[in-house]
Amino acid sequence: MEYGMAGPFVGPREYAARRRRLMQALGAGSAAVFVAGSDSRRNGDVDHPFRQDSTFFYLTGFEEPEAVAVLRPGAKQPFTLIVRPHDPVQAVWVGPRAGVEGACATYGADQAFSIEELDQRLPELLRGTKELHYSMGQSGPLAEKVQRGLIDYVAARREGAQRGAVPLEAWRDPEPLVDGLRVLKTPAEVKALRKAIDVTGAGILAAMCAVRPGMHEYEVQAILEATYRGEGAIRDGFPAIVAAGANSCTLHYTANRQRIEDGDLLLMDTGAEWDLYSADVTRTVPANGRFTSAQRAVYDVVLEAQAAGIAKTRPGAGFHDVHNASLRTLVRGLV
Known part of the structure; x- marks a missing residue:
């Protein structure tokens, strides 16, 4: 093992x-x-x-x-x-x-x-x-x-x-x-989960630093996976979603073949696996390094919704408590 x-x-x-x-x-x-x-x-x-x-x-x-x-x-x-x-x-x-x-x-x-x-x-x-x-x-x-x-x-x-x-x-x-x-994780399980998350974070950071217009989605996927292997994770937890532009609207897009254009948003939904425990992290970044005003407005609402969900996450809270806190923020910001 x-x-x-x-x-x-x-x-x-x-x-x-x-x-x-x-x-x-x-x-x-x-x-x-x-x-x-x-x-x-x-x-x-x-x-x-x-x-x-x-x-x-x-x-x-x-x-x-x-x-x-x-x-x-x-x-x-x-x-x-x-x-x-x-x-x-x-x-x-x-x-x-x-x-x-x-x-x-x-x-x-x-x-x-x-x-x-x-x-x-x-x-x-x-x-x-x-x-x-x-x-x-x-x-x-x-x-x-x-x-x-x-x-x-x-x-x-x-x-x-x-x-x-x-x-x-x-x-x-x-x-x-x-x-x-x-349901209740042991200290060893928490360590494995943290390791999977840390490795995934390193992969996403490497991809964010490297992505440029003109690259292809599969090149970003390669950066993610190379980082995971370099960090010691022998496999992904699931096939990476690397979706540029309109592809990011497909929930489980995994073709990862399209050229990334200037002005595209790039969505990465990915996770490294450690001890068969998988991370699952989604991040969206501007391919050229700068959001448009419309992209920034939506991104900020989603970021606020994430923060609202995290704030509700505590012992004793139910899944729907966290979900509804994020949902209310999204509705207030987008509708």
Whole structure:
């Protein structure tokens, strides 16, 4: 888990603490199953860059695709990882995998198995549970396979109940419980968020200093991304929006191909990612370094609205309190 020059702020102890808190919320007699992301083919023999499923990473810190985590509160071995085995041939091409041994030694699993044993191991791990926690409808080949297997398992339990076996009492979505854990950030999470924001700020400042009429939007995007990588952020949190002129009115414009003209405003909506925590910052600047009077008037209203929202942001305030404070300022200034 090596993220940039400073390394990760969130480490194995915190992942273990998250699992303990979740298992306390699940209660005895339950099991929760989580699925990692899958590789996605780009073209030929090239895959898209892999980014782990957020929930899976939040609970395990495990970065590799094609893995399953099972939590069994109260069990002798409550945390199981089912992962791709180490493959010496693949290691030559794309690097080593953690494998079964690394799942325990590096990622703190109480036991681990090869993903090739999934069909056998998953029913064994769920034996005797009263409640199953798994999020239905996840995309990806492994998630679909796991869902089919769980449905078959529940059906078998139901049929067995007719012969005296104990049926499964409930199937629940674990995401609300995980979301509850995320509401209050730990000091390590705050550090990761601050780092993502600081790196993003450095990128935006570099882009603001470099932009000139005649450049293209993708050149500004390159400045943002080069700064992020130089600061140690290995990926963006989302595709950067770099929109000049009328393009800035398209909410999720990502083509980033247009030439930037004299007199254009340039909108940048971007964020670096650190420990899988993403910043999300929008700034609008005049491409030639000076606002027109009309541009300045609108900019000042938006800046005032931002300040009004920040002033309302405090413990105990609701989302709509902040939103409405900014909205009232915008309406007063623009309507």
